Amino acid sequence: MKFGVVQFPGSNCDFDAVHALKDVMKRPTVLLWHKDHDLQGVDCVVLPGGFSYGDYLRSGAIARFSPLMQEVKAFARDGGRVLGICNGFQILLELGLLPGAMLRNKNLKFLCQHVHIRIEDARTDFTRAGRRGQVLRIPIAHFDGNYYAPARTLAEIERNGQVVFRYCDADGAVTDEANVNGSLHGIAGIRNEAGNVLGLMPHPERAAEALLGSRDGRTIFESLIQSVEKRRPARRPAPAKKVRHDR
Amino acid sequence: MIDKSVLDRHNLTEDEYRLIVELIGKEPNLTELGIFSVMWSEHCSYKSSRVHLKKFPTEGPRVVQGPGENAGVLDIGDGQVVVFKIESHNHPSYIEPYQGAATGVGGILRDIFTMGARPIAVMDSLRFGPPDDPKNRPIMEGVVSGIAGYGNSIGVPTVGGEVYFDPCYALNPLVNVFCLGLADKDKIFYAKAEGAGNKVLYVGAKTGRDGIHGATMASAEFGKDTEQKRPNVQVGDPFKEKLLVEACLEIMDRGLIVGIQDMGAAGLTCSTTEMAAKGGVGIVLDLDKVPQRESGMTPYEILLSESQERMLLVARPENVPAVQAVFAKWDLDAPVVGEVVEGGRARMTFKGEVVVDIPVDAVVNLCPAYNRPVAAPAPAPALPPLGALPAPADLGQALERVLASPTVADKQWVFRQYDHMVQDNTVFLPGADAAVLRIKGSKKALAMTLDGNGLYTRLDPRTGAGIAVAEACRNLACVGARPIGVTNCLNFGNPEKPEVMGQFEQAVEGIAEACRAFGLPVTGGNVSFYNDTEGLSIHPTPVLGIVGLIEDVGRAIRPGFRAGGDAVVLIGDTLDELGGSEYLRAVHGLEAGAPPALDLEKEKRHQEFLLEAIGAGLVRSAHDLAEGGLAVALAECAFHSDGRIGCAVDLGAAAAAGGTTRDDALLFSESQSRIVVTCRKAGLDGLLELAARRGVPARAIGLTGGSALAFARAGREIMRLSVDAAYRAWKDSLPAFFKVRA
Numbered sequence: 001m002k003f004g005v006v007q008f009p010g011s012n013c014d015f016d017a018v019h020a021l022k023d024v025m026k027r028p029t030v031l032l033w034h035k036d037h038d039l040q041g042v043d044c045v046v047l048p049g050g051f052s053y054g055d056y057l058r059s060g061a062i063a064r065f066s067p068l069m070q071e072v073k074a075f076a077r078d079g080g081r082v083l084g085i086c087n088g089f090q091i092l093l094e095l096g097l098l099p100g101a102m103l104r105n106k107n108l109k110f111l112c113q114h115v116h117i118r119i120e121d122a123r124t125d126f127t128r129a130g131r132r133g134q135v136l137r138i139p140i141a142h143f144d145g146n147y148y149a150p151a152r153t154l155a156e157i158e159r160n161g162q163v164v165f166r167y168c169d170a171d172g173a174v175t176d177e178a179n180v181n182g183s184l185h186g187i188a189g190i191r192n193e194a195g196n197v198l199g200l201m202p203h204p205e206r207a208a209e210a211l212l213g214s215r216d217g218r219t220i221f222e223s224l225i226q227s228v229e230k231r232r233p234a235r236r237p238a239p240a241k242k243v244r245h246d247r
Numbered sequence: 248m249i250d251k252s253v254l255d256r257h258n259l260t261e262d263e264y265r266l267i268v269e270l271i272g273k274e275p276n277l278t279e280l281g282i283f284s285v286m287w288s289e290h291c292s293y294k295s296s297r298v299h300l301k302k303f304p305t306e307g308p309r310v311v312q313g314p315g316e317n318a319g320v321l322d323i324g325d326g327q328v329v330v331f332k333i334e335s336h337n338h339p340s341y342i343e344p345y346q347g348a349a350t351g352v353g354g355i356l357r358d359i360f361t362m363g364a365r366p367i368a369v370m371d372s373l374r375f376g377p378p379d380d381p382k383n384r385p386i387m388e389g390v391v392s393g394i395a396g397y398g399n400s401i402g403v404p405t406v407g408g409e410v411y412f413d414p415c416y417a418l419n420p421l422v423n424v425f426c427l428g429l430a431d432k433d434k435i436f437y438a439k440a441e442g443a444g445n446k447v448l449y450v451g452a453k454t455g456r457d458g459i460h461g462a463t464m465a466s467a468e469f470g471k472d473t474e475q476k477r478p479n480v481q482v483g484d485p486f487k488e489k490l491l492v493e494a495c496l497e498i499m500d501r502g503l504i505v506g507i508q509d510m511g512a513a514g515l516t517c518s519t520t521e522m523a524a525k526g527g528v529g530i531v532l533d534l535d536k537v538p539q540r541e542s543g544m545t546p547y548e549i550l551l552s553e554s555q556e557r558m559l560l561v562a563r564p565e566n567v568p569a570v571q572a573v574f575a576k577w578d579l580d581a582p583v584v585g586e587v588v589e590g591g592r593a594r595m596t597f598k599g600e601v602v603v604d605i606p607v608d609a610v611v612n613l614c615p616a617y618n619r620p621v622a623a624p625a626p627a628p629a630l631p632p633l634g635a636l637p638a639p640a641d642l643g644q645a646l647e648r649v650l651a652s653p654t655v656a657d658k659q660w661v662f663r664q665y666d667h668m669v670q671d672n673t674v675f676l677p678g679a680d681a682a683v684l685r686i687k688g689s690k691k692a693l694a695m696t697l698d699g700n701g702l703y704t705r706l707d708p709r710t711g712a713g714i715a716v717a718e719a720c721r722n723l724a725c726v727g728a729r730p731i732g733v734t735n736c737l738n739f740g741n742p743e744k745p746e747v748m749g750q751f752e753q754a755v756e757g758i759a760e761a762c763r764a765f766g767l768p769v770t771g772g773n774v775s776f777y778n779d780t781e782g783l784s785i786h787p788t789p790v791l792g793i794v795g796l797i798e799d800v801g802r803a804i805r806p807g808f809r810a811g812g813d814a815v816v817l818i819g820d821t822l823d824e825l826g827g828s829e830y831l832r833a834v835h836g837l838e839a840g841a842p843p844a845l846d847l848e849k850e851k852r853h854q855e856f857l858l859e860a861i862g863a864g865l866v867r868s869a870h871d872l873a874e875g876g877l878a879v880a881l882a883e884c885a886f887h888s889d890g891r892i893g894c895a896v897d898l899g900a901a902a903a904a905g906g907t908t909r910d911d912a913l914l915f916s917e918s919q920s921r922i923v924v925t926c927r928k929a930g931l932d933g934l935l936e937l938a939a940r941r942g943v944p945a946r947a948i949g950l951t952g953g954s955a956l957a958f959a960r961a962g963r964e965i966m967r968l969s970v971d972a973a974y975r976a977w978k979d980s981l982p983a984f985f986k987v988r989a
Contacts, residue, residue: 009486009578010486010489013669015671016669016670019671019687023687050402054484054489055400056486109392109395109664110399111664112662112665112666112667112668141669205671206668211685211801212671212672212673212685
C-alpha cells in the first residue's frame, strides 16, 4: 500500500500526513508536487490540510486548477482512493468530486480543538476498521468548516448514506453544542456515491499517536490500508508505546 | 536643504546630524539622511539600551550564537540546535490591531528561518486594557485574529503564551511574539555578505510604499494624531511568506547561498548595510532592479519601505541560476539587484545616478550609545497595613472573583483561534505551565514559556523582573524541563524620562542577576521603548521567554490532578505577601504594595528538588503558584484534571511554618518559589524525605478527590467552593465579553 500526499503551495499539513502514514503507519508514502502530472503509482491520494494559495479567493478554489488535479480526477473516476483532509476536503468540494460547500464557522472564528465524530457507516474503505456508532476523538483546525448543501443535495446524500462522520458529544449524541462549526446535519465528513473519495474536516494525522493525545485517527488510515491489502490480513503497525506520566 | 524641521521629521537630533556629517565626510542628501534616521532609530540601534544590555550573561556551553544575529542559537545535542527570539510589535498593533499583530508574527518567523531553521512554535505575550471597557475589545479581537490569521495560514503552531489585562495597556497594548525553530547545527546561516563579486538577490513581495518609517514610528511617543500613522503599518501576506519559508529552507539545505537576511524594520536599507558591515565588505545596488509594487517610487521610498515578506540573499555567481530555479518552483522571482564589492561602502544607483554613497560601518555600528539620565522610579503606592484591609466575609466568593478576573480566567477563547497542533509535535495543549513539543525521531522534547508581571515590575522593577525569570524557570521545572536559554522583550516607556530609564536599569539588573543565578545565557531579544500614549507610560513590562529541554518526553508532567486519593504537597513557604497580588486587584481594587520577595538561592533549590523528584518518578502532577496564589493554583489543578477532581486541604501546618496571619493571605498570597505537586499516597514519605534531604520545605496538606475545593486551617474550614462553580467563574469570564452580537 503506497500513499501519495499532494503538496500545493500553502499546504501546511503535508509533512504531518507523510509523518503519520510513513513513520506511524509504516507505509511507503511520497510527496506529489502539484505541478507534476505523475501520481507515481500510489494506491491512495491524500489532499492534506493547509491554506492552498493562501485560501485568499475561497478555501480550495485555486488549488483545483493545479496541473496534478487532472490526474487526481482521472484516478478518482477509475476508482482510486482519495482522502481529503480539511483544506483537502475543501479542494474536493471545489473540484466537484464531492457535493456541497463550506461556509465560515458559525462563531466566525478559527477553531482549533479536539472534537468527537461518530462513524455513520463502517462499511466504507475509510471506516472498515471501526464500527458503526463508534466515537472518534480527533482535532479540528479550520475557519471554513461549516458544511452546507442545498436541501435537495443534502436529502440525496443522506438517502445515499454518503454521510460518513458527524460531530457528536463524547457519548455519540449529535447535538447542536457538539456541532461547533454549525455544519448542516452535523456533517464532519462525506464520501462520493461510488465510495472511493472521502473528505473530512477533522485531522486524523494529528490523532495517530498517544503522545499527542489521541490515536483515534488511525482508524481511518487502517481502514484504507485494509481496503487495499485486504487479501492478506492488514498488517497492523506496532502499537505506539503508551505514554507514562508516573512510575 | 536639511534644516531643523527635516531633522525633527526624521527623529534625529542636531548633535546626531553633526556626527553623521563627520562620519561620512559630507552633507548627506535626503535619501542618505533617511537611511541614517531609520538605522539610528531607537528601534534599530538600541542607542538608549545598549549600555545596560551588556549586563546580561550571554555565554554558556550550549551557546552557538548569542545576541547580535537575527536570533539566538543553542545546542540541544544530537547535532541539532534551537533558534529562538522574541520581538515586539506594540506600536503597529495599536494603530491597526489585525495587521500589526499579523506582521509581528511574520517578522519573527523570518528572523528564525533566515538562520536556516524551520519554525516549529510561536508563543505570544499580550497585554490589553480590561475587556469590560468596550473600547479595548476590538483591539484584543483584532490582535488575536491577526496572530491566528498569519500563524495558522503559514502552518506554525501557536503553542502558548500569556494574556494580561491592566488599564495601563488600554492605549498601548503589548504584542510580543516569540518563535522557535529547529535546525541542524552544521546548517546555520548568518546575515553576512562575503566575497567581492558575489551577487545580491532580492526575493519575495514587491516593494511598496507601505511601512515607510515604521521603525522611526516605533521610536516615538504616540499622541492624539496616532490615527494618521495608519499608513505606516504594513499588510501581511502569510501565503507569500509560506512560499519563502519552503524555498529558502530548500536553498539553504542545498548550500546554494553565502548569506541571507530578511527585510524587516528599515527594509532594504537595514538588510544591505547590515550584511555588508558584518562581512566587512561593500555593496552596490541598482534600485531600478528592485521589484516595485507601484510606479513613481523614489529611492528614498524604495530604501525605507517596510513592505513585508522580502528577503535579501548573497550567492556566488555560478549558483545564481540554481537559486533562481528553486524560487521559480515556488512561483517566486529572485532578480539580481546588486553585487558585493570591496571597500565597505554602500553605493546605490537609481536611473543611472548615484543616490547613496556612504560607509556601512557608520550606518550600522557608529550610532552613538546614550547613557541616558537615570532617576529612582516612583515608589510603589503603599499598601495599608493588612489589619486595615477588610477580610472578605465569604472567601469562596472572593475565589470566584479572582478566577473570573480576566488575567486569571481561562484563555481558551484566545487559544482555540490559534492552530496549536499543526506540525504534529504539540504534546501539551495551551494551558499547561509550559508548552511541550516533542522532537521527532528522538525521546527529547522542548518546553517553552513566556512570563512577565508588569505590575510587580511597576512596584519594584528589580524584583519584578527577577520574578519573571524565576517564574519562567519554575514553569519549565513543573513540566519536567531544565531551562537552557533566555530571550527577552523589554517593554518600557519613554527612555528620555529619567524615571523610565531608572525602571529599565533596575529591571535589566534584576534579569541579569536571576539569569546568572540559574546559569542561563541570554541569547538575544528586543527592547521596545516609547510605550507611551498621550503622555501615559505603561507598567514597565519585561517579558521573558525561556526554553527548556526534557530528556524523556514520556516523563513530562502536567498540572492537572491525576486521580482522587493522591496526596497534595505544597513546596515552599506561604507568607503574608499580598502586595501586587491579583487578589488585591480583583477583590479590593488595589494595585499597591511591594511584590513578593524573591530569594534566588531558595528558588533554585526548590526547582532542583522538583526536577529530581520528577526524575525519580515521585510526582504525578505539578503546578506553579503564581497570580492568585494557592487557591487559584489548586483550582487550576482541578480544572485540568479529567473529570474535574477536587481536593481538600488543611493548611494548618503550612500556615504555622510560613507565618501567614490571615485566611485570605493563606489562600491568595503570591509568595514565590512555591509549587503544588501530587503524588501517590504510597510515595508521599519518599517525596517528603527527599525534600528534607535537600533542605526544601514541603508539606503534605491534603488529598485530591471530591467535587469541591475545600480549605481548612488547623481543622477549621475557611473556604469551600464546588469545583463546578469555580470552573464556571473561570471558564465563562472572557467569552462573556465577546459574545457574537446578534
